[in-house]
Amino acid sequence: xxxxVKAKEMAEWALGPLSVNASRGLGLSFGPPQGVRxxxxxAGRLHFSKAAGFVPARKAQNFAFRFxxxxxxxxxxxxxxxxxxxxxxxxxxxxxxxLLSAWGTWGHQRIxxxxxxxxxxxxxxxxxxxxxxxxxxSVIPDLRKYTINDRAEFxxxxxxxxxxxxxxxxxxxxxxxxxxxxxxxxxxxxxxxxPWYIQDMMGKLTQAMKxxxxxxILFIAADLGHYLGDAVxxxxxxxxxxxxxxxxxxxxxxxxxxxxxxxGSSYNFKVxxxxxxxxxxxxxxxxxxxxxxxxxxxxxxxxxxxxxxxAQVYAVDAQGQIKKNVFNSQVHALPYATxxxxxxxxxxxxxxxxxxxxxADYWYTAWVNAGKPDLAKLDTEYTTRSNAKNLKTELKxxxxxxxxxxxxxxxxxxxx
Numbered sequence: 001x002x003x004x005v006k007a008k009e010m011a012e013w014a015l016g017p018l019s020v021n022a023s024r025g026l027g028l029s030f031g032p033p034q035g036v037r038x039x040x041x042x043a044g045r046l047h048f049s050k051a052a053g054f055v056p057a058r059k060a061q062n063f064a065f066r067f068x069x070x071x072x073x074x075x076x077x078x079x080x081x082x083x084x085x086x087x088x089x090x091x092x093x094x095x096x097x098x099l100l101s102a103w104g105t106w107g108h109q110r111i112x113x114x115x116x117x118x119x120x121x122x123x124x125x126x127x128x129x130x131x132x133x134x135x136x137x138s139v140i141p142d143l144r145k146y147t148i149n150d151r152a153e154f155x156x157x158x159x160x161x162x163x164x165x166x167x168x169x170x171x172x173x174x175x176x177x178x179x180x181x182x183x184x185x186x187x188x189x190x191x192x193x194x195p196w197y198i199q200d201m202m203g204k205l206t207q208a209m210k211x212x213x214x215x216x217i218l219f220i221a222a223d224l225g226h227y228l229g230d231a232v233x234x235x236x237x238x239x240x241x242x243x244x245x246x247x248x249x250x251x252x253x254x255x256x257x258x259x260x261x262x263x264g265s266s267y268n269f270k271v272x273x274x275x276x277x278x279x280x281x282x283x284x285x286x287x288x289x290x291x292x293x294x295x296x297x298x299x300x301x302x303x304x305x306x307x308x309x310x311a312q313v314y315a316v317d318a319q320g321q322i323k324k325n326v327f328n329s330q331v332h333a334l335p336y337a338t339x340x341x342x343x344x345x346x347x348x349x350x351x352x353x354x355x356x357x358x359x360a361d362y363w364y365t366a367w368v369n370a371g372k373p374d375l376a377k378l379d380t381e382y383t384t385r386s387n388a389k390n391l392k393t394e395l396k397x398x399x400x401x402x403x404x405x406x407x408x409x410x411x412x413x414x415x416x
Contacts, residue, residue, distance in 0.1 A: 104142075104229070104233070104260070105139050105142075105257075105408045105409045105411060106260050106261050106410075106411075107229065107256065107257075107264070107352055107355075108138040108139050108142075108225070108226055108229050109135045109136075109138050109139065109406075110264070110269060110352070110403055110408075111138065111225055111228075111229045111352060111355045111356050111359060112134045112135055112137075112138040112222060112225040112226075112359060113131060113134070113135050113269075113403055113406075114269035114270075114271065114356040114398065114403060115225060115271075115356045115357075115359035115360040115363065116128055116131050116134055117394055117398045117403075118270075118271050118272075118273065118274060118356065118357070118360040118398075119274060119360055119363065119364060120273065120274070120364070122374075122375075122376070123363065123364060123367050123375065124391075125376040125379070125384055126214070126217070126218075126375040126376055126378055127218070127363070128387060128394075129379050129383050129384060129387050130218050133222065134218065134221070134222045134225070135406070137218070137219065137223065138222055138223075138225055138226050139226070139409075140222075140223065141153065141156070141157070141223055141226045141227065142157075142226070145157065151189075155188060155189045155190075155191075155192050155194075155197075156193055156194060156197040156227060157192075157194060157227070157230045157236060158192040158194055158230065158236040158237070158241065159192035159193070159195055159236070159237055159287065160191045160192050160237075160238060160239040160241070161238065161239075161287070161291050162238065162239040162240075163187075163190070163191035163192075163239060164191065169284060169287065169288050169291070170284070172284075173196075174281075174284060175196070175199060175280055176196035176197070176199045179196045180196070194227065194230060194231055194236065194287075195231070195283045195284060195287055197227060198224065198227050198231065198279070198283050198362075199279055199280060199283065201220060201223065201227065202224070202362060202365075202366055204216075204220050205217065205220045205221055205224060205362075205366040206366040206369045206370050207370075208220055209366055209367055209370035209373055210370045210371065210373065212373060212375075212378060214375075214378040214379075217378075221363050221366075224359070224363070225355075225359040228286075228355055228358040228359050228362060229352075229359075231283065231286050231287055231290060231355075231358070232286055232289075232290050232351045232352075232354045232355040232358065233256055233290065233351065234255075234290045234291065234292075234293040234294035234296075234297055234351070235251070235252050235255065235256070235297075236290070237287055237290045237291040238291065238294040240294070240298065243298060243301075246298060246302065248301060248305070250329055250330050251297075251298065251301055253325065253327070253329040253411070253412075254301075254332055254337075254340075255297060255301075255348070256348075257325075257329075257411045257412060258325075258329075258331065258332060258337060258411075258412045259337060259340070259344075260348055260352070261410060261411065261412050262334070262337055262341070262412070262414065262415065263341050263348070264349075264352075267348075267349040267353075267401075268349065268353070268401030268402075269353065269356055269398065269402070269403055270398055270399065270400070271353055271356050271360060272357065274357075274360040274361045274363070274364035274365075275361055275364070276361075276365050276368050277361045277362070277365050279362060279365060282358070282361070282362075286354070286358060289354075290351070293347060293351070296347070297344060297347060300340065300343045300344060301340055304336070304339055304340055304343060312333055312335065312336060313332060313333060313336050314330050314331060314332055314333055314336075315331045315332065315334070315415060316333075323413075325411050325412045325413070326410075326411055327411060329411075331412060331413070331415070334415040334416065337415070
C-alpha cells in the first residue's frame, strides 16, 4: 500500500467530508491535465482500494491513478485555499499506512456493500451509483479515530454497558436527549456514546434526504453503516472489550478481523428486504443481543484455550516467534482459529448479516421518514445507465449470498 491514497479520502482525512461533485462517489470530479499519466488502466469493474488515486469523473469506472508528485501538484492547483492549507497534514497521514485501519476493514466494507444491494430500487439507484464510495467510506470513522486522533470520535464506536450499572438495559436513557441530560460528557467519553450517536446520525440522514443533498446523504449513510457494524460487534458493548479482564487479551482482533478474513469468503450476505423500524428501540435491541453474545464468545475461547497446548494457540515464524499482524496483534494458528470459528456456530457470519440488515433498515427508514424523496434524480441518467450492467451482475450474486470480489486492506495474513 505504501504512500498511495485515494484523492478524496486524502482530503477527508484532514478536513472531514468535502462537498464535491464526485462521479460514482469515488474521487474528486477532476482529473490530471490531459496527457499527464498518473496511473494505469485496470481491467473490468474497478473496486477501489486505498491505493486508488486521482480519478477523472468521466472515467471513474475504468481507471485508477497512483499518487505521484505531478498529481499532487494538480490537486494543489485545483483545490481551494482551505484545502491547500491542510495538505501538509495530509502528507503526514499518507506516511503512516500502518494506522490506516483500526479493525474490521473486511467486515465493514462488506456490510455496506451488501446493505446497498438489499435496498428497494427507488433508494438503491443513488446508493449503487456510488457504491464504491459507500464501501470505502465505511472505514473512514476508524481513520478519524486513529489516523488523525480525533478525540470526539473514540466514544462513538462503543458502549461499555457494565459502566452504566447492573440494571437491565431498558433502564438506561433510551434517547440521546435523555442521555446527554443525565450523564456528564466526560463519563460518556469514557464509557461510550454509540447508541445515542446512532440516533443523532439517523436524524441527520433523514434531514439530508429531505433537503436532497447528495453528498450529505452518501457520507452520513456510509458512516452510519459503520457505527451499526460496531453495535453488532459484541465486544464493542463490553468493558472487557479485548479480554483484558479475563486473561484473553487479543481476542478483539482475533474475533472480528482474523476470523472474518480467514473464513469470510464462505459467508452468506443476503438479507431480507428492509423494513421501517423505530431507530431508538431497534438500536437498543441490537445492543442487548450483542452484549449477550459477548460472554458467549469469551467463554468459548476460554474453554478452547484451556484444552489446547500453549504451543498450538498462536502461529509462529521460522524462528519460533509468535507472528504479529500489521497492528502488532498476535496471530492465532489456523487449526486453533478453525476450531474457534466452528465452536462459535456461525456467530461471526450471523453478526455481520445482522449489521447488513440494520444498515439497510436504517437507511430505508430515514428515506421513508423523509417522505420518500426521488433520490435517483440527484444523478444523471447517464450515470445510472452506466451502472446498470454491474448492478444486474451484483444482484444475481447476492441472491446466492455472494458479493463481487474486491480487495480490502489485509490486517492478517491468510494462513494455510
